[in-house]
Amino acid sequence: MIHFGLSGSPFPKRSALSRQLEFPLTRLGKLRGCRSEAEIMDLCDDYDGSRNEYFFDRSPSAFRTIVSFLAAGKLRLLREMCALSFQEELLYWGVEENHLDWCCLRKLRLRQEEYKEQQSGTGGCMRRLRDMVENPHSGLPGKIFACLSVLFVAITAVTLCVSTMPDLREEEERVSSLSCSQRCYNIFVLETVCVAWFSLEFLLRFIQTQSKCTFLRTPLNVIDVVAILPYYITLIVDSLSVGGKATGSGNNYLEKVGLVLRVLRALRIFYVMRLARHSLGLQTLGLTVRRCTREFGLLLLFLCVAMALFSPLVFLAESELGAKQEFTSIPGSYWWAVISMTTVGYGDMVPRSIPGQVVALSSILSGILLMAFPVTSIFHTFSRSYVELKAEQTRSESEFLKFYRGAAAAFFFFLNLT
DSSP, rough: EEEEEEEEEEEEBBBOOHHHHOTTTSSSHHHOOOSHHHHHHHHHHHEEETEEEEESSSHHHHHHHHHHHHHOOOOOOTTTTTHHHHHHHHHHHHHOOGGGOOHHHHHHHHHHHHHHHHHHHHHHHHHHHHHHHHHHOOOOHHHHHHHHHHHHHHHHHHHHHHHOHHHHHHHHHOOOOTTOOHHHHHHHHHHHHHHHHHHHHHHHHHHOOOOHHHHHHHHHHHHHHHHHHHHHHHHHHHHHHHHHHHHHHHHHHHHHHHHHHHHHHGGGGGGGGGGGGGGGGHHHHHHHHHHHHHHHHHHHHHHHHHHHHHHHHHEEEEEEEESSSOOOOOHHHHHHHHHHHHOOSSSSOOOOOOHHHHHHHHHHHHHHHHHHHHHHHHHHHHHHHHHHHHHHHHHHHHHHHHHHHHHHHHHHHHHOOO
């Protein structure tokens, strides 16, 4: 058994290294392979060979967390300890930051960015900008910014729906390419204002982040790019189409251009995904999908196996005994198997014979059972993710409240001194 002493305080546990040192590149893992006292002294501050005790001038609370990680595989930041100080402890003990839970790792990255901004002299400005665009609970500017973002998303969704109304589409077809009706012009102006706001928001988020490459790889930011670019591409294609018609390129070219414009306009629906920035429920849904990739894979595997089983059975039953030949092939029966096992049942393909109906009943019951197995795990993951995000949001609100209270107290203190 081995004893550890941290900053003059003996570590209360006696732990066998064979259980805890599964990471050979850590400081404790290297300590296990030492064969001489000189090698041991290179890794620790002091060593008592008679008592087999190692001394380290480090934080005892951080050491407990790291030893627990080596034993159980769970690593989280300490609330009573600065995130950057805990990062130094991880570097000292040889534990990689990527082993942290995703929420703690994000908090550590945020603290690192704040420290770099303070070192560069733009910390205060960038901190206020980040609070405004990333945290609606940071104060009045953040709430106003979030409300405006949600408002413009709602306006974009409404204009997209209005632009597909039959009377408006007929009006667009009647007018010439060089003119536009008043309603079409109003919708265009409204869309331009919304895209200008989204472009400004994306630019502000891009400016305040430290890692530009990481920012561009984030899924929500990729969705922003996919939703914003179609507007500018539409303007370019529209201008080219006007020039093309002037040169008499023909109706075929204009039809292709019109198809491209309609597809690009339909991509505006991705603006709705921007609500995930301000909705705890949508964030929980995204986190659940990311955590339950294995469960979704199992669900897809179950459906594929059952589909491959019931499609040939219903085809054989209906091709031999069916009154109508609705099931013309086994690949054509795959669609029926999917909608039956998911209990959707559109009614476009219906088994008529008794054996076919027995197969249909079996597929429906098996579909209910097969979908219930992974869904239970997904539900528990959703509940756990919601609790974690809610606790993180509450903790973030309390931190900002403490920060502004401290700033206000310091302001009034210096005001009284003057």
